[in-house]
Amino acid sequence: MQDMLLDMRSITKTFPGVKALDNVSLQVKTGEIHAICGENGAGKSTLMKVLSGVYPAGSYDGEIHYDGALTEMRDIADSEARGIIIIHQELALVPLLSIAENLFLGNENARGGVIDWRDTNRRTEVLLRKVGLRDAPTTQVEKLGVGKQQLVEIAKALAKDVRLLILDEPTSALSESDSQKLLDLMLELKAQGMTQIIISHKLNEVRRVADSVTVIRDGQSVSSFDTSDGITEDRIVRDMVGRSMENRYPERTPEIGERIMRVADWSVYHPEHDDRQVIKDVGFDVRAGEVVGIAGLMGAGRTELAMSIFGRSWGQNISGTVEMHGQPADVSDVSRAIAAGLAYVPEDRKSLGLILDDSITRNITISNLPDVARGPVLNEHAEKRVAEKYRGDLGIRTPGVFQKVVNLSGGNQQKVVLSKWLFAGPEVLILDEPTRGIDVGAKYEIYGLINDLAAAGKGVVMISSEMPELLGMCDRIYVMNEGAFVGEMPASDASQERIMSLIVNN
Amino acid sequence: MSMAEDTNQKAGGSGRLAEYLTAHLREYGLLFALIAIMAFFQVVTSGTLLRPINLTNLLLQNSYIVIMALGMLIVIVAGHIDLSVGSVMGFVGALAAVMVVNWEVPIAVTMATCVVVGALIGGAQGYWVAYWKIPSFIVTLAGMLVFRGLSLWLLEGQSVGPFPREFQVIATGFVPDVLPGGEALKGVLGTRNFNVLACAIGIIAASWVVWSGLRKRAHNKAYGIEDEPRAFFVVRTAIIALALVFILYKLATFRGLPNVLLTMGVLTVVYAFITERTVLGRRIYALGGNEKAAKLSGIKTERLTFLAFVNMGILAAIAGLVFAARLNTATPKAGFALELDVIAAVFIGGASMSGGVGRIVGAVVGAFLMGVLNNGMSIMGIGIDYQQMIKGLVLLAAVIFDVYNKKKG
Structure with missing residues (x-):
């Protein structure tokens, strides 16, 4: 049997009025990647807060055995000193500082208070190479994409002699290819002997990297198994939601009516760089009772398209026409767009929606x-x-x-x-990544609501980076790449491969 | 989402009274702090604080701060700040003095001009903040310097005054007693004077507070909206109603209802109504709560921001007229550093620096809390040095209390 690096035994944590964790156990073997799955609110984050000392010893019941010894974490500094490092969903980098400054923040490479920049930059380069980044250590973090920022976070953990690296939903903000890179890096770190915990909703990722899985539901550890035992995704989903989820997308019989909205020759330039055309002569239409998907990679311009149509909320030098029921519609500001019958549910609901x-x-x-x-x-x-x-x-x-x-x-x-x-x-709702960051059970409910909207005769435009979701939900799919539409197909003809090949070949 | 957040929801049913108190500690705290401070000064000044003449003075002294706090609350709720109000107030006072005293322009024309000028000043600053997204701190800091300079220029460094009697009335006049029976009651009560109108207004205002409170409770109950526990409602309403009757009674035994109190009272009620009950008010809170989300909800955020500053300018102008009339002269120093008292009043009243939070009533109570501190300490003969320190600490304590409360809640 392999050594256990971490053994959390019957952890119970109560808040006034509710048991957040009830007798949860978690065992992580040295050198493995262990996945924790569970719906939002199941208690994953609370468990990690217990482990990292946010909730210090004494504020919970149960025992944490780390590296073979009973361990009591006093606070985060304590757990970090023992090599337990969490990378949170919301990245904790200072955008205006350089990569090197961020990596050694709070841990500066200094003598007598004076920082040795040459050595810092040299060490940063070594760390960056470990995570597969080639950017200069002096690059401002702000200038990096989210995917690279995530890698910088990992490099930062490596700078601290990490022994147990915990990644909380590391790919939730990443594009498909960035996610792949990150998962590859996790496997590479594993090969070098690092123990890791990944918290994720995304079962394909779990299957790809994890050696073992613990499922948490309603504050209890429901099941724990090795992935080598031939566990199916369905089994994990069933454990997560407590019921079987045969069909992830609710059934709908489309009743498609008249065309409601038509967008033609839509062009938009970047708000700061007036020579950069971000949306290039895009045209599409939406019918009553229809769910239209817009597929594409992150950065394809889908959000920019939606926001520029919705009251010119993004970009400058916008040209093109929007028709509602065959009549030109005025969408020159948000209140007019609303009056014309449009609604836009933004991707980032916390900062733009609520x-x-x-x-x-x-x-x-x-x-x-x-x-x-x-x-x-x-x-x-x-x-x-x-x-x-x-x-x-x-x-x-x-x-x-x-x-x-x-x-x-x-x-x-x-x-x-x-x-x-x-x-x-509204008559037409544009939904931008409507299920991002939402757990499996709630996703199903949102899908049901989208179907209800279509059944009520509304037109729905659905932007999503999850292709299975588009394939499962839409009647018709447009494919977008680098600001232009590169394909359109009825969902019945669509497949992930076909969409990807359209993107890659344009 | 973490389980900790879930807990907040699930604790809903238990310990309702205690929980309600925690959630609204700030509002009750402010009211009781004001009462406690008044009681304290009443005792240590051996009753001087609540003497009719001092009470009248207290209201007049703070009127311009209260008037500007109304506008400042809206600016701060919208997520901005206005550092120029002291200077703008001084400038408008100077303008009024020059117009009335030097140029002999009719008073009504002067007042109208001053209010329009205030609106233009507010608009000029709001334009840069709203449409050019220049931080209000910087725009109004510039405005503070510019209008301070303009006052100096306009007055040529001199004090201009005195104003004619009809102008002074704005600040120092009293509403004439139109109701009969004053003479008789004077004898019965053994006071030197008795203004029946003032007393009647006190009783009417108190009754209205009770009546509207009860009506709102009844409505809320009918619609199942959770309301404050009955005991709190009774105590709070009783205190407010009694205080209204008491203050107006005291004023009645002196010279009656000051014009300024009437202006202040009407403005307070109007602004409280606008902010809490109208579409416009709700949109201002939404703008301050999350500007991007508000904009994507179809709210014309730029225009609202602009209007918040226009409104601030108008109120600063009204305050300027009151201030000049009260001092009976316009000086280049008028309104110096007053913006800080106004801003302090709004924050003591529970507004949040980040916008979206704060109430008109809070700002008014905050202004009076500062006013009572000033007045009480002056009566006690405490030096201006200590006064400043104490006021500073009160402001800090109020905000710390807010932050602590928010963390805990």
């Missing part, structure tokens, strides 16, 4: 306040009625509609954003 410190009610009604007001005066009771209606219709799980949205899970927050846009009464 006012986090406001209540569910206020977030929903903000898109259409005149409807809950008499003249200029708001009617709070009408507001509550509206919020309660959507809470019921969309199944927003909350103790009350005056709850702040910051307290909701990702899936429920997304339902609030959807409610907000439904309340504006």
